[in-house]
Amino acid sequence: MTEDSILKGCLKNEAAAQKELYGRYSPKMLAVCYRFAHNREDAEDMLQEGFIKVFSQIHTFRNQGAFEGWIRRIIVHTCINNLKKNRKFNESVDIIHATGLQVREESVPSIVQAKQVVECIRILPIGYRTVLNLYAIEGYSHREIGNMLAIEESTSRSQYTRAKQMLEEILVKKKIIQQTAKKANLLSSFGT
Amino acid sequence: MDRNFNDNDDFEEFLKQKADQYKIYPADRVWNNIYRSLHHPGRWIGLGLLIILTGTSLLIGKNSIPVSFSGDLHPASHPAAVNHATGLQINGDAIRPAPTSARIPGGKGAAMAVLMPRTNAASVSVTPLHQQADHQAVLPEPADEVSSSYTLITLPLRPRPTASLVIPALKFTEHNDKPVEPAMAAFRRPVTSPAPGKFMLQFYASSMISYRRLTSDKPALTGTPVSSQYAGNVNSYVHHKPAAGFELGGKLLYRLSDNLTVYGGAQLNYSRYYIDAFSYKAEKASIALNNKSFSADTLSGYTSIRNLSGFAPEQLQNQYWQLSVPLGMEIALLGHGRLQFNIGGGVQPTLLLNSNAYLISSDYKNYLQSPDLARRFNVHTNFEAFVSYKAGGMKWQLGPQFRSQLLSSYSNQYKVKEYLTEFGIKFAVSKSIR
Numbered sequence: 001m002t003e004d005s006i007l008k009g010c011l012k013n014e015a016a017a018q019k020e021l022y023g024r025y026s027p028k029m030l031a032v033c034y035r036f037a038h039n040r041e042d043a044e045d046m047l048q049e050g051f052i053k054v055f056s057q058i059h060t061f062r063n064q065g066a067f068e069g070w071i072r073r074i075i076v077h078t079c080i081n082n083l084k085k086n087r088k089f090n091e092s093v094d095i096i097h098a099t100g101l102q103v104r105e106e107s108v109p110s111i112v113q114a115k116q117v118v119e120c121i122r123i124l125p126i127g128y129r130t131v132l133n134l135y136a137i138e139g140y141s142h143r144e145i146g147n148m149l150a151i152e153e154s155t156s157r158s159q160y161t162r163a164k165q166m167l168e169e170i171l172v173k174k175k176i177i178q179q180t181a182k183k184a185n186l187l188s189s190f191g192t
Numbered sequence: 193m194d195r196n197f198n199d200n201d202d203f204e205e206f207l208k209q210k211a212d213q214y215k216i217y218p219a220d221r222v223w224n225n226i227y228r229s230l231h232h233p234g235r236w237i238g239l240g241l242l243i244i245l246t247g248t249s250l251l252i253g254k255n256s257i258p259v260s261f262s263g264d265l266h267p268a269s270h271p272a273a274v275n276h277a278t279g280l281q282i283n284g285d286a287i288r289p290a291p292t293s294a295r296i297p298g299g300k301g302a303a304m305a306v307l308m309p310r311t312n313a314a315s316v317s318v319t320p321l322h323q324q325a326d327h328q329a330v331l332p333e334p335a336d337e338v339s340s341s342y343t344l345i346t347l348p349l350r351p352r353p354t355a356s357l358v359i360p361a362l363k364f365t366e367h368n369d370k371p372v373e374p375a376m377a378a379f380r381r382p383v384t385s386p387a388p389g390k391f392m393l394q395f396y397a398s399s400m401i402s403y404r405r406l407t408s409d410k411p412a413l414t415g416t417p418v419s420s421q422y423a424g425n426v427n428s429y430v431h432h433k434p435a436a437g438f439e440l441g442g443k444l445l446y447r448l449s450d451n452l453t454v455y456g457g458a459q460l461n462y463s464r465y466y467i468d469a470f471s472y473k474a475e476k477a478s479i480a481l482n483n484k485s486f487s488a489d490t491l492s493g494y495t496s497i498r499n500l501s502g503f504a505p506e507q508l509q510n511q512y513w514q515l516s517v518p519l520g521m522e523i524a525l526l527g528h529g530r531l532q533f534n535i536g537g538g539v540q541p542t543l544l545l546n547s548n549a550y551l552i553s554s555d556y557k558n559y560l561q562s563p564d565l566a567r568r569f570n571v572h573t574n575f576e577a578f579v580s581y582k583a584g585g586m587k588w589q590l591g592p593q594f595r596s597q598l599l600s601s602y603s604n605q606y607k608v609k610e611y612l613t614e615f616g617i618k619f620a621v622s623k624s625i626r
Contacts, residue, residue: 013230013231015227015230015231018226018227018230019223019227022223022226026217026218026222026223027215027216027217027218028212028215030215030216030217030218031211031214031215031216034216035211040216043216044218044219044221044222045528045529047218047222048222048225048226048528048529049528049529051222051226052226052229052230052528055226055230056230085530085583114210114211114212114213114214115214117206117207117210117211117214118210118211118214121207121211132207135204136203136204136207136208137204137207137208137211137212139208164203167207168203
């Protein structure tokens with residue numbers, strides 16, 4: 001099925017089209033949820049809630065951008081709304097965590113897998129992780145993140161800076177990247 | 193999103209690329225829940241209606257059973273009997289009340305009647321990643337040496353972990369294996385996602401308003417002390433008012449699927465209603481009884497409570513303390529995640545612990561007490577609808593409930609049948625225990 005026919009089918013509330021759309025995008029969207037969520041079950045709950053919103057609001061899609069991007073925005077907002085219901089998340093996202101992580105050094109993996117990078121992101125404290133996910137991966141600005149999380153824009157910036165430092169340390173200790181020439185290694189690992 | 197990736201930060205590009213490469217295939221239940229939410233809300237409503245109809249038909253079926261009566265209609269066909277509680281003795285028609293035991297302690301002045309000869313009447317698994325093939329089978333990437341070198345906590349798909357989960361998501365250690373502390377503190381939060389355990393323990397309380405419905409055997413029997421001018425529907429001759437009671441209980445729930453839960457438990461019910469009556473001088477009152485051989489017996493006694501007129505108004509209370517074993521099911525009809533709309537229902541085998549009830553005499557003129565006529569074992573049905581909300585690892589729920597008694601409050605010997613119906617608002621809190 002083409003994306004256009006899927007869209008038309010979903011607008012008619014046809015189960016086959018909905019399942020096709022779900023099958024096409026759910027693996028990627030679950031990975032998005034997983035980066036935000038506390039665990040796999042929470043991620044699946046977020047995905048479920050997000051896709052119900054997608055199907056119930058599909059008439060609002062205006063073909064002015066990528067369909068995947070539209071779905072992704074709904075999923076990300078669903079994740080954030082779920083996180084914001086948790087008091088400890090709201091506290092952690094507004095607090096500067098000064099303490100570094102203690103990470104055991106690992107042998108250099110032969111192939112840098114996306115999974116290892118995602119798992120390293122998930123090691124971060126939830127406040128750091130959320131801001132890093134939104135800024136570095138989802139492409140939101142610090143102003144937008146501030147609005148989404150109800151924090152100051154400057155807080156988002158400082159959270160991101162620390163999150164980035166912490167993640168770099170983790171990646172170095174896991175020998176996914178090297179400390180002396182991080183960027184060069186990053187570039188070299190792109191093709192792996 | 194007003195920011196593009198023009199910052200040319202290699203680190204961010206690296207992260208984005210790797211993150212976008214990552215895919216996780218969701219469990220089938222996710223699509224099933226989405227599909228059900230989008231297409232089949234009516235199916236569960238239909239099932240709920242089926243439960244209601246079944247309960248209603250049970251009630252109607254029970255109450256419409258004709259009561260046949262035949263045999264010797266002479267009063268007090270068993271000449272002598274002593275009620276051990278009161279000392280009242282009946283010998284044919286002669287009644288000689290024992291002076292000190294004619295009144296019931298704590299009663300409202302009604303005399304104790306005497307019964308004639310009676311017929312025998314969300315755990316968390318902590319495992320190295322390389323051992324988690326079953327949990328991670330849906331992930332496309334195989335575990336490699338990185339993942340096998342540190343400890344990763346993952347949550348199995350089935351069963352889900354308990355709600356009291358407090359864990360660091362990943363535990364990295366230095367060589368001395370000291371646990372990673374404050375930076376990981378943000379991970380230590382109670383799981384507030386839908387309750388993951390199969391078993392849940394629930395405690396609940398409900399305020400209940402009790403109504404009663406009376407029926408009587410028809411036609412009025414010749415030869416029994418039923419006044420002809422009062423023959424007819426007993427409800428026309430009594431003035432009863434509903435009163436507040438309560439229900440307290442606990443039950444164990446087992447989740448059969450995402451939408452269906454079965455349960456069993458124990459609960460205490462206190463039910464009561466008011467009776468408007470009048471005080472009067474002590475006079476003899478009788479209750480005609482059915483007995484096992486369908487001959488007529490009579491229960492007689494002295495009472496100072498009149499039904500329709502008297503010296504001064506009196507308000508009596510009929511009170512029942514019951515212990516029940518609720519067995520039934522709950523169905524999630526609408527909603528997903530934290531907020532849901534549910535219905536539930538079941539049966540409740542019930543043991544009467546204690547009662548303080550006034551019975552109307554056969555001529556509808558008087559009220560008297562006779563604990564011997566109270567039915568010890570009964571069966572109730574209940575139906576409830578409630579909204580549930582999951583927060584802080586607990587499931588909170590609130591909604592109306594309806595409870596109905598299938599058998600009369602009194603034994604089959606008493607010709608007037610009383611069926612209690614209770615309505616209330618039930619509050620409950622549940623927690624996963626596994």
